[in-house]
Amino acid sequence: MDFELPEEYRxxxxxxxxWVDKEVPKEWARALEKDEHNYPFALWDKFTQAGFHGIGIAEEYDGQGGDVVMQMLLARELARSLGGLAWIWGITSFAGSKSIGLYGSPEQKAKYLPLIATGQLKAAIAFTEPGGGTDLLGGMTTTADRVEGGWKLNGEKIWSSSAHVADYLLVIARSDKETEKKHQGLTLFWVPTRTAGVKITPLAKLGMRSMGSCSVHFEDAFVADEQVLGAPHKAWYMLLPTLNNERIMVGAFCLGVIDGVLEDALDYMKQRKAFGGIIGRFQSLQHYVADIATMQKTTELMLHFCADKQARGENVGVEANMLKLMASENANAAADRGIQIMGGMGYSAETDMQRYWRDSRLWRIGPITNEMVRNGIAESLGLPRSF
Structure with a gap:
């Protein structure tokens, strides 16, 4: 049993x-995050120039290659400085390269994957609904009705991050209303954002500000048959592997946040002086930083386990949920301790600790609440379903 990464990954x-230290340092990320009304196109362009959009996309589609382990290492290192703004890369990686790459047709792969790999296409995810939240299936009211040559979409999605600048939306809608179970009769659509009948409205929120999150309204929006991903009415079965990937990616982002928190906490404790010496000598603060370091190591081990298992094609559903649960709570708790270590400066917008806290707070809610994750884990252990 080897817990060390191979040389290629290291x-x-x-x-x-x-690259992160040189191109996207924390002070630059902090400045980007303050501007809620301007999407950081400069950050997207830096990812493009570095070739990061092509990680996980085969070379035949102009990508850089690489497996899920390499993607998670990238996610971790980006989040150490960028925090939640690392999603600028992650959203299109999930919505575009993972989705198109897994269940797109040969024609769809040939058309869209090169555009994604070279940074020419931005995507957004439009799954969550205002009345549904975590109850994605039970709360699904967005419908897709068959018409000549395609489908008409009607309904509303919410918290679609970066939708206001995206070229395409990955949309799930109910296409068959006469089914026995809620997970049946759903179809996945790759919807151009300029489609008539699509209205996108930005929303104000606590963290990940400049990335932007939006509500998306569909009113008789026509989507052609060639914009359907995979088989009609079978979307849920196709999505499960990518949802596991999303949870692992969240784990990687959370680990990156913990890295950043620990880095900043140690720097501050070694420099800040009070009561005749550096505050790093105070036992209570040493306990806080020891907690953060322990959170870092346990999250790292679980992330590597899940990413390796997924890369080998094994079922990682329960473990990916466990990772998401543990990583998000560790990241938010670590940032909270970091604020406590730094006191008023931790609360100040002039440092990054408050940004780490605000960004990581979301991951306890999305893409699925930690309460629902716990329900799923308990059910996997043979306990009755609680919802």
Whole structure:
């Protein structure tokens, strides 16, 4: 049993870490995050120039190759500085390259994957509904009705991050209303945002500000048959592997946040002086930083386990849920302790600790609440379904 990354992965991680320190340092990320009304196109362009949009996409589609482990190493290193703004890369990676790459047709792959890999296409996810939240299936009111040559979409989605700048939306809608079970009769659509009948409205929120999150309204929006991903009415069965990937990606982002928190906490504790010496000598603060370091290591081990298992094609559903649960709570708790260590400066917008806290708070809610994750884990252990 080997817990060390192979040399190829370590070299890649080191390269990304150096790139982050040079190209997207924390002070630059902090400035980007303050501007809620302007999407950070400069950050997207930096990812494009570095070739990061092509990680996980085969070379035949102009990608850089690489497996899920490499993607998670990239996610971790980006989040160390960018926090939640790392989703600028992650959303299109999930909505575009993962979805198109897994269940797109040969024609769809040939058309869209090169555009994604070279940073020419931005995507957004439009799954959650205002009345549904975590109850994605039970709360699904967005419908897709068959018409000549395609489908008409009607309904509303919410918390669609970066939808206001996206070229395409990954949309799930109910296409068959006469089914025995809620997970049946759903279809996945790849919807151009400029489609008539699509209205996108930005929403104000606590964290990940400049990335933007939106509500999306569909009113008789026509989507052609060639914009359907996979088989009609079978979307839920196709989505499950990518939902596991999303949970693992969240785990990687959370680990990156913990890295950043620990880095900043230690720097502050070694420099800040009070009561005649550095505050790093105070036992209570040492306990806080020891907690953060322990959170870092346990999250890292679980992330590597899940990413490796997924890369080998094994079922990682329960473990991915466990990772998402543990990583999000660790990241938010670590940032909270970091604020406590830094006191007023931790609460100040002039430092990153408050940004780590605000961004990581979301991951306890989305893409699925930790309460629902716990329900699923308990059910996997043979207990009755609670919802």
């Amino acid at each position: 070299s890649f991680q080191d390269m990304v870490r150096r």
